[in-house]
Amino acid sequence: MDIQKIVIVSPMIKELKAYIEHYKLDQEIRYLTEDSLAEKDLDWADAFCGFQIKKNTNYSKVKWVHSLGAGVDGFLYDQDWDDNVLLTRTVCSFGQRIGEYCLSYLLRDTQAHQEFAKQQKKKSWNEIPPALLRGKKVVIYGTGEIGRKVAEMLSVFGMKVYGISLSGKHKPDFEQVMAIDAHFSVIKEADYVINTLPLTDKTADFFDKTFFEQARNIGFINVGRGRSVVDEALLEAIDKEHVRFAVLDVFRDEPLPEAHPFWEHPNIAITPHISAVTTAKEAVDCFVDTLKRLETGKSLENKVDVQKGY
Amino acid sequence: MDIQKIVIVSPMIKELKAYIEHYKLDQEIRYLTEDSLAEKDLDWADAFCGFQIKKNTNYSKVKWVHSLGAGVDGFLYDQDWDDNVLLTRTVCSFGQRIGEYCLSYLLRDTQAHQEFAKQQKKKSWNEIPPALLRGKKVVIYGTGEIGRKVAEMLSVFGMKVYGISLSGKHKPDFEQVMAIDAHFSVIKEADYVINTLPLTDKTADFFDKTFFEQARNIGFINVGRGRSVVDEALLEAIDKEHVRFAVLDVFRDEPLPEAHPFWEHPNIAITPHISAVTTAKEAVDCFVDTLKRLETGKSLENKVDVQKGY
Numbered sequence: 001m002d003i004q005k006i007v008i009v010s011p012m013i014k015e016l017k018a019y020i021e022h023y024k025l026d027q028e029i030r031y032l033t034e035d036s037l038a039e040k041d042l043d044w045a046d047a048f049c050g051f052q053i054k055k056n057t058n059y060s061k062v063k064w065v066h067s068l069g070a071g072v073d074g075f076l077y078d079q080d081w082d083d084n085v086l087l088t089r090t091v092c093s094f095g096q097r098i099g100e101y102c103l104s105y106l107l108r109d110t111q112a113h114q115e116f117a118k119q120q121k122k123k124s125w126n127e128i129p130p131a132l133l134r135g136k137k138v139v140i141y142g143t144g145e146i147g148r149k150v151a152e153m154l155s156v157f158g159m160k161v162y163g164i165s166l167s168g169k170h171k172p173d174f175e176q177v178m179a180i181d182a183h184f185s186v187i188k189e190a191d192y193v194i195n196t197l198p199l200t201d202k203t204a205d206f207f208d209k210t211f212f213e214q215a216r217n218i219g220f221i222n223v224g225r226g227r228s229v230v231d232e233a234l235l236e237a238i239d240k241e242h243v244r245f246a247v248l249d250v251f252r253d254e255p256l257p258e259a260h261p262f263w264e265h266p267n268i269a270i271t272p273h274i275s276a277v278t279t280a281k282e283a284v285d286c287f288v289d290t291l292k293r294l295e296t297g298k299s300l301e302n303k304v305d306v307q308k309g310y
Numbered sequence: 311m312d313i314q315k316i317v318i319v320s321p322m323i324k325e326l327k328a329y330i331e332h333y334k335l336d337q338e339i340r341y342l343t344e345d346s347l348a349e350k351d352l353d354w355a356d357a358f359c360g361f362q363i364k365k366n367t368n369y370s371k372v373k374w375v376h377s378l379g380a381g382v383d384g385f386l387y388d389q390d391w392d393d394n395v396l397l398t399r400t401v402c403s404f405g406q407r408i409g410e411y412c413l414s415y416l417l418r419d420t421q422a423h424q425e426f427a428k429q430q431k432k433k434s435w436n437e438i439p440p441a442l443l444r445g446k447k448v449v450i451y452g453t454g455e456i457g458r459k460v461a462e463m464l465s466v467f468g469m470k471v472y473g474i475s476l477s478g479k480h481k482p483d484f485e486q487v488m489a490i491d492a493h494f495s496v497i498k499e500a501d502y503v504i505n506t507l508p509l510t511d512k513t514a515d516f517f518d519k520t521f522f523e524q525a526r527n528i529g530f531i532n533v534g535r536g537r538s539v540v541d542e543a544l545l546e547a548i549d550k551e552h553v554r555f556a557v558l559d560v561f562r563d564e565p566l567p568e569a570h571p572f573w574e575h576p577n578i579a580i581t582p583h584i585s586a587v588t589t590a591k592e593a594v595d596c597f598v599d600t601l602k603r604l605e606t607g608k609s610l611e612n613k614v615d616v617q618k619g620y
Contacts, residue, residue: 096442100467104421107414113423120580123573125565129587132406156466157410255435263433270430277439
């Protein structure tokens, strides 16, 4: 693919520019903030690179769109996409980042961090024996790039890792992969459930009352998308002890509105969408790698299947 | 070695007995609490098994002493030992347990658990990007069974793991192992320091003012022995930002006295000596394994070098 003119739109445009200049690319590049992007920039450009697209803007003018994030619902969800435009996304260290995020909260649980912190406040010496991760059952929704990396990391500790995907096709690092509509038996036995699914028509509102009612006192971690969880159903599930605790990095509305009951819930930990934060350097490395592969006609591992939505 | 009569002394004697009975051993066993142990029991026995020995009791009457814990300072520190008596100790899953303990607190730090918990209380959405473990430098004091397992676990995440031992002899899973008296250069660059050393004459009061002054804002984890740390020096080191936070599982006096300043220090996390808690089942499995090896003359991996003290 011949790419000569690129528009890059991002809130962290200064940092991106500094890293990109290291590469001394041949292309002409316009660095813009989201507000300053105009139709004429897309008329001019061969390629667009950013975190999302503006509604009602005609992106079919460019040949290639690259997402600076791992999720591409900001490009595809509830929007039409011209199949002639190539869509790629940032992959890089997301799997490792999300893996360490999830592992940190599983270990917070098994090592009883919160209980010991409470005891310390009371100067109480009560020997709660930590549990080993070995043998604990974890179900990971999504067996793509990120789900697999999380599975690999947790398997090292001897956890029993089950995967749930659309197809149910077997993948390495999982004890077993099940199709998304035939997985309830494994939820009944799970200690932890981790959602890494992208937001699509099939995954919106997926974690609902029916889902949570299958669970028996699980730890629930959402690093996928907020719109996949029905908030009221999660709150009810905690009340009814289907869910022991939840760790949420993503929400229906972000930042999470101040009035939302998640903020003050003692069994919910909230992080501000940082489990797979893109550092400017990583985003640039991945963008330049993709650009060079396009120029030399090499295969792409980060091409988005626009029909599937990820 | 011919062992026919065994005395087992422990506060969790009922559980130990239940597990031991599964093995249907040929030996005669007396199960006692520490208070009820008398000289006549040692006259009768070939072997003694417990967490520590009573002062002023003559253990040279038995051929074999087995420690139900990993540490043997309860047998050797400040006490004479008859070289004719074999001393063994419990090894089992201690390495894995201590590894998960340490990893949980490293991840608590890199994933900013405490900062996010504070933000949640204020309903504040501030995107602190978590750090990856990759490339962080950790120095582990002690390169034995436990130190090596911790090193192995942390290496998987791409951490740079340095070891400090008496000899400085190279061991797998460490980038480099240094002798204990020539290690200050690496402390200056460390992000984290983990102590797994046993208590001996050489390691008592080892982490003192001189040691901490080399450190630059480290996370310090003590899973070795409390008497290896000079408490006042640690407190001063936190004040002077040589130490950013400390996680302490072991103390000079246990339980930690209520008046001790560690309890209320915001940068110190206290756990009640649980990082390598012996479950009854594991202790029994290791004890029976050692017994069978002695009976059949097999080599022992858990024999204590009484001169070295571990």
